[in-house]
Amino acid sequence: MRQTIAAATAALCLTSAASADLDITIHYLRVETAKPPTLSNLDPIPEDLGLAGARVGLDDNTTTGRFLGQSYTLTETTVPEAQDPTDAARAALAETDLIVLDAPAEALRTIADLPEADGALLFNATAPDMALRGPECRANVLHTMPSLAMRTDALAQFFVTKRWDTLALIAGEQQADEAFAAAMRTSLTKFGLGLEAEKTWAFDADMRRNAAQEVPLFTQDLGEYDALIVADEAHDFGRYILYNTWRPRPVAGSEGLQAEAWAPVVEQWGAAQLQSRFTEAAGRDMAPEDYAAWAAVRAIGEAVTRTSAADAATLRAYLLGDEFELAGFKGRPLTFRTWNGQLRQPIPLIHARALVAQAPLDGFLHQRTELDTLGLDAPESGCAAFEAAR
Structure with a gap:
């Protein structure tokens, strides 16, 4: 022993x-x-x-x-x-x-x-x-x-769950914005969704003063949609989209409802x-x-x-x-x-104040x-x- x-x-x-x-x-x-x-x-x-x-x-x-x-x-x-x-x-x-x-x-x-x-x-x-x-x-x-696809797939799953089938997209001109928008399109296709309208944000005006006038006009011709996706990875203009759109709809992507690692x-x-x-x-x-x-x-x-x-x-x-x-x-x-x-x-x-959900849903x-x-x-x-x- x-x-x-x-x-x-x-x-x-x-x-x-x-x-x-x-x-x-x-x-x-x-x-x-x-x-x-x-x-x-x-x-x-x-x-x-x-x-x-x-x-x-x-x-x-x-x-x-x-x-x-x-x-x-x-x-x-x-x-x-x-x-x-x-x-x-x-x-x-x-x-x-x-x-x-x-x-x-x-x-x-x-x-x-x-x-x-x-x-x-x-x-x-x-x-x-x-x-x-x-x-x-x-x-x-x-x-x-x-990856970008993990984030955009998470958003697409949420759209499907909420039955937000009609979607619109506003994308900035930065390379990261374009990459996010491309990943988002792929995710929407993957989960059986699509975009009804797209626009590129190319404003050089100071939105801190003009958002209430410019954003409604900019979003007026997007037509009907259940949610608006914003691709603005530098968090430049996206914050001025919220609550200023022509139609009162939820905003997701780089602003509003966001999919993040943490x-x-x-x-x-x-x-x-x-x-x-x-x-x-x-x-x-x-x-x-x-x-x-x-x-x-x-x-x-x-x-x-x-x-x-x-x-x-x-x-x-x-x-x-x-x-x-x-x-x-x-x-x-x-x-x-x-x-x-x-x-x-x-x-x-x-969103800024709470966890809404966690993907996979x-x-x-x-x-x-x-x-x-x-x-x-x-x-x-x-x-x-x-x-x-x-």
């Missing part, structure tokens, strides 16, 4: 010693981009947007890792606007093979294609571009930020606890970019805990495997899609999981890199 206890104690000591040597470094690499000017400065962009979420995620990992002998470090680099990010990326990759990226799609692809990134594990925490989950996917990139009004499923911890740490509300960065860091932490490993290859295999689940405070376990690396997750449908079924009714499913993804990497 004493020998058995001694052997078990020795094994525990060996395991603890091995775990004690496990030092995990995660690098947060931000590539700054130009932001389009907006009519209002009511919503300033926090300087630590995204990064604050990664820091809270690191604190969560450290809390668990402390008991397992795991040590976590978060290093940070910001690449100034218009500067080539490759040198900074190479320096980060020389330090660790675990990178959380806050970068536009073009920069993300450039970094993922570096020879130094071969075998690394990169997390896309900000770019919603569909192509990154489709033909331009990279096997070394996982996505914790929901919002301060999400309080169920233990989310209030995450919200309060974030607010205490950052001094502000948690934004979608913060949540995606938090999820990336926490996914790493969960994989390290379960595998007792810190190398990218082992962690990637576990993250894409059947055993991985992340408790994401959204009512369902979050998992990664094996065909394009997208993190499955419910999408809250919110009741009645939208899938043979694998209802979460796969949101975004690119395996047959439509067109991502070959993940298949080749198996």
Whole structure:
């Protein structure tokens, strides 16, 4: 009996010693981009947007890792606007093979294609571009930020549920607006809906003074519709559409009813606890970019805990495997899609003051999981890199 206890104690000591040597470094690499000017400065962009979420995620990992002998470090680099990010990326990759990226799609692809990134594990925490989950996917990139299609599919499901069959769209001229509008059209078609009318917002007048006069005239010829969709991802003009339309109809999309990865009004499923911890740490509300960065860091932490490993290859295999689940405070376990690396997750449908619903909505079924009714499913993804990497 004493020998058995001694052997078990020795094994525990060996395991603890091995775990004690496990030092995990995660690098947060931000590539700054130009932001389009907006009519209002009511919503300033926090300087630590995204990064604050990664820091809270690191604190969560450290809390668990402390008991397992795991040590976590978060290093940070910001690449100034218009500067080539490759040198900074190479320096980060020389330090660790675990990178959380806050970068536009073009920069993300450039970094993922570096020879130094071969075998690394990169997390896309900000770019919603569909192509990154489709033909331009990279096997070394996982996505914790929901795609545009996940957001627009969530809205389309809500329209179907409410029987809002007649829809109109106003889209801005920015590239992000056009991308959102394109994703919205695809989602409407996917769920058997369509647009009755579309218009492009090309005003250069100051809507802070003219909205009550200009918006009714602009929307008068949209005809009859059940809901008006606004594609204004910079949140420039959309706020002036609400309550100024010719017909009194609900507004959804970039304003009004919005589908987001996260919002301060999400309080169920233990989310209030995450919200309060974030607010205490950052001094502000948690934004979608913060949540995606938090999820990336926490996914790493969960994989390290379960595998007792810190190398990218082992962690990637576990993250894409059947055993991985992340408790994401959204009512369902979050998992990664094996065909394009997208993190499955419910999408809250919110307005400024409350959570309205959470997609996938009741009645939208899938043979694998209802979460796969949101975004690119395996047959439509067109991502070959993940298949080749198996």
